Amino acid sequence: MAGLLLDTLRGNRADQVPMWLMRQAGRYLPEYRELRAEKGGFLALVYDTEAAAEVTVQPIRRFGFDGAILFSDILIVPYAMGQDLQFLAGEGPHLSPRLADTTLSALQRVPERLEPIYATVDRVKALIGPQTTLLGFAGSPWTVATYMVNGEGSKDHHAARVMAYKDPGAFGAIVDAIADMTVDYLVGQIEAGAEAVQLFDSWSGSLAPDEFERWVIAPNARITAAVQARCPGVPVIGFPKGAGAKLAAYARETGVVAVGVDETIDPLWAARELPAGMPVQGNLDPLLLEAGGDRLVERTHAILEAFADRPHVFNLGHGIGQHTPIDHVVTLRDTVRAWRG
Incomplete structure (x- = not known):
């Protein structure tokens, strides 16, 4: 029997709304900080299957969320495409060589770098119950x-953005290569036990409308179609952060079965403009979760009510912040759990 979250992503509505939070496995949890300190750097943690699986299930144990999202990083794909990847303290990720300085052909694919991620998925599947x-x-x-x-x-x-304008052929080749690797990567995760997958387009909001069509909608449609052809029935969630009014076209044209809605979008607008019956996910401001108080509860109720007539997965508009108090997360969970549509 499918869990509440998977059932909702398949288009079914229930009185209770499922929930999970983007970046729910992370630095706001003391158990994560303890394990990170023990294991060392971020990439070492991602590539330690037992540790990465433990991080993935930590928020499930603590909060009982309906979904466990794999602990990994979006830059594993370029790492498998042949770029060197480092996470430097205080600076974030660094990839080399930069494709602004060299050609895609200079990279040599290393697909075996994906294998430990699949092992993590398999391990997590063994640790969680069927309702998660x-x-x-x-x-x-x-x-x-x-x-x-x-x-x-x-x-x-x-x-x-400049490369996409000046040399769309070269930039398109990069996008196509990423899409090819991403299809294989998502299918590998599904074969290892993932029951649904999400495509994060965190920077889609920086593009002009015609560029959004070319570099966001088209490649995501291609990935979604390929994943659905190879893994029929597995839901694909699309999350184009910053899409604004372009979210409606994204929802219609990419083929995803559900869309994530960031905190800048009015949920009443989304409920009205998105395709009828399409599951939506979102869209509480992560900073309101950090702030807490009465406004957190009020806004949570407003979001739940706005999406009451369609399948809805409660989530944040982006990732949970590292300074978020745990008791605020508990308040949010209890508010969502108590609500009935």
């Missing part, structure tokens, strides 16, 4: 490409 849906994920091509081209994060994704 195991979610896999990958970064969407546009977001991953911004890191591959620039070699690190950036505020306005200048290097990738």
Whole structure:
């Protein structure tokens, strides 16, 4: 029997709303900080199957969420495509060589770098019960490409956006290569035990409308179709953060079965404009969860009520912050659990 989250992603509505939180396994949890200190760097933790599985299930043990999302990182794909990946303290991820300085052909694929991630999925599946849906994920091509081209994060994704305008052929080849690897990666996660997968397009909001169509909608549609062809019935969730009004076109054109809604979008607008019956996920502001108080409960109720007439997975508008008090997460969980549509 499917868990509540998986059933909701398949388009069914229940009185109780399932929930999980983006980045729910992370630095706000003392048990995570303790294990991270023991294991060392972030990438070492990701590639330690037992430790990564333990991190994945920590929030399930503590909060009883309906979904466990794989503990990994979106930059595992460029790492498997042949870029060197480092996470530097206080600086974030660094990829080399930068594709702004070299060609895609200079990279040599290392697909075996994906194998430990599949092992983590398999291990998590053995640790959680059947009512907890195991979610896999990958970064969407546009977001991953911004890191591959620039070699690190950036505020306005200048290097990738300029390349996309000046040399769309070269940039398109990068996006296509990411998409190919991402399909294999998601299918590998599903074969290892993931019951649904999410595509994170964290930086989609930086694109002009026609570029959004080309670099967000088109490659995500291609990935979704390929995953669904190889793994029929497995839900694909799309999360184009910052899409704004373009979210409706994304929902119609990519083929995803559910869409994540970030905190900048009015849930009443989303409930009205998104395809009828499509499951939605979101969209509490992570900073309101950090702040807590009466407004947290009020806003949670407002979101639940806005999406009451369609399948809804309660979540944040983006990842939970590291300074979020645990008692605020408990308040949120209890508020969602007590609500009945």
